[in-house]
Amino acid sequence: MAVVLLTGMSGAGKSTVLAELARAGHAVLDTDVGGWIERVPVPGGSEHEPLWRADRITALLDAHGGGHLFLAGTVANQGRFYARFDAVVLLSAPVDVLLARMSTRTDNPFGRTAAERAEIARDVAAVEPLLRPGATVEIDTRRPVDEVVDAVLAVAHACGASG
Numbered sequence: 001m002a003v004v005l006l007t008g009m010s011g012a013g014k015s016t017v018l019a020e021l022a023r024a025g026h027a028v029l030d031t032d033v034g035g036w037i038e039r040v041p042v043p044g045g046s047e048h049e050p051l052w053r054a055d056r057i058t059a060l061l062d063a064h065g066g067g068h069l070f071l072a073g074t075v076a077n078q079g080r081f082y083a084r085f086d087a088v089v090l091l092s093a094p095v096d097v098l099l100a101r102m103s104t105r106t107d108n109p110f111g112r113t114a115a116e117r118a119e120i121a122r123d124v125a126a127v128e129p130l131l132r133p134g135a136t137v138e139i140d141t142r143r144p145v146d147e148v149v150d151a152v153l154a155v156a157h158a159c160g161a162s163g
Contacts, residue, residue, distance in 0.1 A: 001066055001067050001068050001069075001156075001160045002068050002069075002086040002087060002155075002156040002157070002159035002160040003061065003064060003068075003069045003071070003084065003085050003086050004068065004069070004070050004071070004085060004086060004087045004088075004089060004152065004155060004156050004159070005070075005071050005072070005073070005078065005081075005082075005085045005087070005088045005089065006018065006070060006071065006072040006073075006089050006091055006152065007072070007073065007074045007078065007088060007089070007090055007091070007131055007135070008074060008090055008091035008092055008128070008131070008141075009074065009092070009098055009120065009123055009124050009127065009128055010098065010102060010110060010111060010120055010123070011093070011097070011098035011099070011101040011102045011105075011111065011120070012091040012092055012093055012098060012141055013091050013093070013101075013141035013145070013148060014030070014072040014073070014074075014091055015030060015072065015107070015108075016145055017070075017072070017091065017141075017145070017148055017149055017152060018030055018070060018072050020145060020146070020149045021070050021149060021152070021153075024149075026067065026068050026069075026070055027064075027067055027068065027069045027070070028069075028070045028071075028072070029060070029069070029070070029071045029072070030071075030072050030073070031052060031057075031071055031072060031073030031075070032072075032073060035053070035056070036052060036053055036056055036057065036073070037050045037051065037052060037053065037073075037075060038050075038051055038052075038053050039051075049075075049076055050075050050076075051075050051076055051077045052073065052075050052077055052078060052081070054077070054080070057081055058081075061081070061084045068153075068156045068160065070152070070156070071085075074127070074131070079134055082134055086156070086159035086160070087136040087137065087155045087156065087159045088134055088135045088136050089135065089136065089137055089138075089139060089152055089155055090128075090131050090132060090135035090137070090138040090139070091138075091139055091141050091148070092128065092138055092139070092140060092141065093140060093141045093142050094142075095120070095121050095124045097141075097142060098120060098124065099111065099117055099120060099121070102116075102117070102120065136155065136159075137151075137155055139151050139152065
């Protein structure tokens with residue numbers, strides 16, 4: 001069965017899609033929660049870059065034995081694991097849609113301040129183009145959530161059927 005990474009910018013719908021997949025009985029993992037990420041200093045600066053803990057991600061993928069597994073996250077070192085995924089699904093939406101979602105979500109305060117909103121806009125311009133070439137498919141999340149989930153499942157089923 002397929003191991004699928006859902007990636008994309010903040011507000012693209014990764015958590016929403018994961019929740020629906022979990023409700024349908026699929027194995028899911030939000031890598032933003034539960035110690036899957038470590039913050040590593042950026043060389044020459046005072047900033048920190050969130051990266052997947054390679055040991056934990058590797059162990060998870062090594063141990064996965066059956067059924068579809070859906071992971072969600074967007075970190076600088078995710079490409080290191082692309083060969084381990086059957087598909088990489090880029091969830092996307094225009095920046096105005098992302099910002100509107102960020103202003104109304106209740107489970108995460110990120111994206112409410114002017115500085116965070118500017119950071120999101122910069123990330124969409126700088127990071128999303130880097131994600132696109134590694135994606136198996138891009139899904140526009142302006143569609144209804146059930147259609148997005150169906151599209152993600154279609155990708156997983158196609159990968160699972162092909163090996």
